[in-house]
Structure formats: structure tokens, C-alpha cells
Amino acid sequence: MPELQPNRYSELAQFLRNRRARISPKQLGLPEGRRRTPGLRRAEVATLAGISLEWYTYLEQGREIHVSIEVLESLARVLQLDKTERKHMFLLAHRQHPPERPRSLDVQVSPVIQRHLDSLGTSPAAAMDVRMNILSWNDAFIALQGDFVNLEGNSERERNFLWITFTSEYFRTLKGDQWEAHARRTTARFRAEYAKYVDDPWWAEQVELLSEASPEFKEYWQSYEVLDAYDAHKIMYHPEAGILNFDHLTLQPLESPELEISVQVPLPDGTAGKIQALMEDRSKKSFVRESGFEDLII
Numbered sequence: 001m002p003e004l005q006p007n008r009y010s011e012l013a014q015f016l017r018n019r020r021a022r023i024s025p026k027q028l029g030l031p032e033g034r035r036r037t038p039g040l041r042r043a044e045v046a047t048l049a050g051i052s053l054e055w056y057t058y059l060e061q062g063r064e065i066h067v068s069i070e071v072l073e074s075l076a077r078v079l080q081l082d083k084t085e086r087k088h089m090f091l092l093a094h095r096q097h098p099p100e101r102p103r104s105l106d107v108q109v110s111p112v113i114q115r116h117l118d119s120l121g122t123s124p125a126a127a128m129d130v131r132m133n134i135l136s137w138n139d140a141f142i143a144l145q146g147d148f149v150n151l152e153g154n155s156e157r158e159r160n161f162l163w164i165t166f167t168s169e170y171f172r173t174l175k176g177d178q179w180e181a182h183a184r185r186t187t188a189r190f191r192a193e194y195a196k197y198v199d200d201p202w203w204a205e206q207v208e209l210l211s212e213a214s215p216e217f218k219e220y221w222q223s224y225e226v227l228d229a230y231d232a233h234k235i236m237y238h239p240e241a242g243i244l245n246f247d248h249l250t251l252q253p254l255e256s257p258e259l260e261i262s263v264q265v266p267l268p269d270g271t272a273g274k275i276q277a278l279m280e281d282r283s284k285k286s287f288v289r290e291s292g293f294e295d296l297i298i
Helices: 008-022 042-049 053-060 069-078 083-094 111-118 139-148 161-167 169-197 201-213 215-221 271-291
Strands: 125-128 134-137 232-238 242-251 260-266
Touching: 008 053, 008 083, 042 053, 042 069, 069 083, 111 125, 111 134, 111 260, 125 139, 139 169, 139 271, 161 169, 161 201, 161 215, 169 201, 169 215, 169 232, 201 215, 242 271, 260 271
Parallel strands: none
Antiparallel strands: 125 134, 125 260, 232 242, 242 260
16 A cells, blocks of 8 residues: 655654654753653643643644644744744744744854955945944945945944935935935835834834934835845946946845845946955055055155
8 A cells, every 4th residue: 555645744743753852851951760762752842832732742643733823933942943943844834934033133243254245356245233233344345335434433323324324425425316216225124124123122212313313214214115135236426436336135144144244246347347446546545544654645
């Protein structure tokens, strides 16, 4: 007699049994005692997850029952599932991704991410947190943005991309006639993140202060537009290099989902050469300042 093809319920059952076997009682502060099989008992998982033993048994038997989000989240906690395992469990149980959890605000840019930024050459790139604070960048980013972003010494507010968008005259010049579209998109993206942290007073304070500083932000904010990460063509008007054309990419590292990497890829129209020239010019000026030769240059 041929075996029945597995379905998502049987796959979920096998997954739960496998993960239950991997968790030792000691990991959860339970007495180990004498056990016939490794891992937790079904009754222990059910108790810790706040569900009945009968209901949990049905799950491990592969019965076609509906499991609530709350139960799945409890099982993810008890079985100590990582992000990928939690997603896998939800896909099996609900055929959809789990609810998105607010991203952490305690984030550091790893050396690997910094090396990635540096490896992008003439593509200006920066890493930002969920509040749009610029945490790391490459030489091309500084060469493009100019001295208005002294990122090493500026306060958090001055390093915030939303504040830069609305309060920097230099940045407004760079964007030219593209500024309004960019400002509306950036505001819509900020509002999309705001919904995840609505109980955090930092966000409300940021909105209030920026509304006072910029009537345009106040107008765009009150339009209630929301937008996820976007990729688009960008045009910038640099005072020295002239018109620069980019394709914009937004990346999210798997190992650091609380970060967002913004990359501007030069179009093959000479933009990369202009960025290279700006980088070289900035490097020469930095050398002169650090060498103390500024007074010798006429």
C-alpha cells in the first residue's frame, strides 16, 4: 500500500516533535529525572505553552486543526525557536509569515557589514537603524553628501536621515526638483515604522519637533501615507560634479534585520567617474589638513 503524501499538518507535527526532542529540561529549569526519550515531554511543552495536553497532542499527531497566533508564539518561546524556525512553523500552520516583531533599537554595525559598505567603491552606501539614524557609511557616501554630514561628531538628530531631508539646505540642493518626491517617500516610510513603535515616546517627540522645524514635514505627515522600503531611480545635482544618476537599492542583512543598508548604484553614464573624482579630491583635502599644509597652499 503506497504511503500517503505528507501535508502541512504532518510536516508541522514532525517539526514540533523534532524541536521538542532538542530541548533539554535543564534549559527550561525543569528536573531531568529518568526519561525514556531525549528532550521534553509533551505534557511539559503543553504546560509551559499554556495549552491543554490534548490539544498539543493533536498537533503532534498531525490533525487538521486551526492553531491561533497566540499558541504558535507560545510554542516558539517554549521550544526556543530562532527567527527562521519560527517563520517555518507559521508557514506550516497558517500558510503565511508570522506577525512582524518590532526591530531592536540596540544595534551595532558589524565589521562584516562595514567591509561590505567599503567594498562598494563608487556606490554611496550607508547603514541606518529603524529610526533612520545613520550608523555607518562608506567614502563614496561622504564624498557625495559633502561636509554637511560630519557624521563622526554630529548628534543623533543631525545624523537622522529624516532630519537631514527636511532641515539641510545642502541636501535639498542635491535633490533639486526630486526633493519633494523624496521627502514624501521618506515621511511615508517613517510613518510605516512609527506604527510598530507607537508606544515609544521617542517617535512622538521626533514628529512633534520636526513638525515645528519644517512646515513641509507637518503637511506630509498629516497626509497619512505609508510606504515600505522602495527602490527607485535617483538624480542628484552636485555643486561640483554636476548631475549624478543612480539606481537606489534597499537591503536588509539577514544577520542584522534591525539594520537597513541604502545603496546608490551609479548608472553607466559617467556618474561613477564623477564619484571617484569627488572621493579623490576629498582624500587630497584630508591629507592636506592632517599634514598641516593648509597655510602653504595659495
